[in-house]
Amino acid sequence: MRKLTGADKTAILLMTLGEDLASEVLKHLDPKEIRKISGTIAKLSDISQEEVDSVLGEFAEQAGAGGGPKLGGRDYLQRVLTRALGQEKAAKVMEGFPAAEEAGLEELKWTEPKALADLLLAEHPQTVALILTHLDSTQGSQILSQFPEALRADIVLRMATLEEIPQGIMKEITEALQGELKLVSAPPGKKSRG
Numbered sequence: 016m017r018k019l020t021g022a023d024k025t026a027i028l029l030m031t032l033g034e035d036l037a038s039e040v041l042k043h044l045d046p047k048e049i050r051k052i053s054g055t056i057a058k059l060s061d062i063s064q065e066e067v068d069s070v071l072g073e074f075a076e077q078a079g080a081g082g083g084p085k086l087g088g089r090d091y092l093q094r095v096l097t098r099a100l101g102q103e104k105a106a107k108v109m110e111g112f113p114a115a116e117e118a119g120l121e122e123l124k125w126t127e128p129k130a131l132a133d134l135l136l137a138e139h140p141q142t143v144a145l146i147l148t149h150l151d152s153t154q155g156s157q158i159l160s161q162f163p164e165a166l167r168a169d170i171v172l173r174m175a176t177l178e179e180i181p182q183g184i185m186k187e188i189t190e191a192l193q194g195e196l197k198l199v200s201a202p203p204g205k206k207s208r209g
Contacts, residue, residue: 016065026055027062027070045098123192128154132161134195140166142188144173 019027029037029052041049096105123131123146135143135158143162147155147170159167 016063016069019066019070020055022051022055023059024070024073025052026059027067028074030056030059030062031067031071043098123189124150124154128157129161131192132158134192136162140169141173143170144177145184145188146192148174148177 029040032040041052044052093105093109096108099105100108131154135146138146147159150158159170162170
């Protein structure tokens with residue numbers, strides 16, 4: 016079996032879709048991509064069943080394992096809107112959608128500051144700093160006032176020196192806190208950890 020390039024694999028996958036589906040896919044590509052794929056399709060001949068099976072197997076594996084292209088989510092939406100509307104219009108549309116971290120924080124924003132402070136007391140000061148920087152300043156200060164003075168100073172220092180937050184960290188933190196909030200607010204007898 017010959018070594019297939021990415022363009023070869025794309026062309027083979029499109030050809031296995033059939034003419035109707037392949038033409039639908041091509042409608043959504045830019046002219047440069049269409050030319051590249053079309054040129055590859057025109058050059059490909061004598062494709063073996065082994066090559067087709069290999070391409071379909073690789074596609075199915077990537078699509079099913081989560082290691083393939085990421086579908087959905089904010090980044091996906093940004094790319095699709097930019098292609099469809101251009102960068103400026105896409106940016107305007109995206110303004111209406113909070114980032115995943117911000118969406119997760121919405122629930123925390125409606126939580127009583129004392130209750131949230133009680134939960135955060137068990138967290139590392141860096142985690143507390145991350146969360147407080149994402150909350151409304153009034154709520155953040157109310158929560159911060161619940162901490163002992165030494166811990167408060169540590170948290171404020173961490174907030175002031177915070178650098179870029181790795182993607183996904185805030186989502187993990189807010190999901191964990193939301194789980195804790197549900198445990199705290201669950202009716203007696205329903206508080207189980209797993």
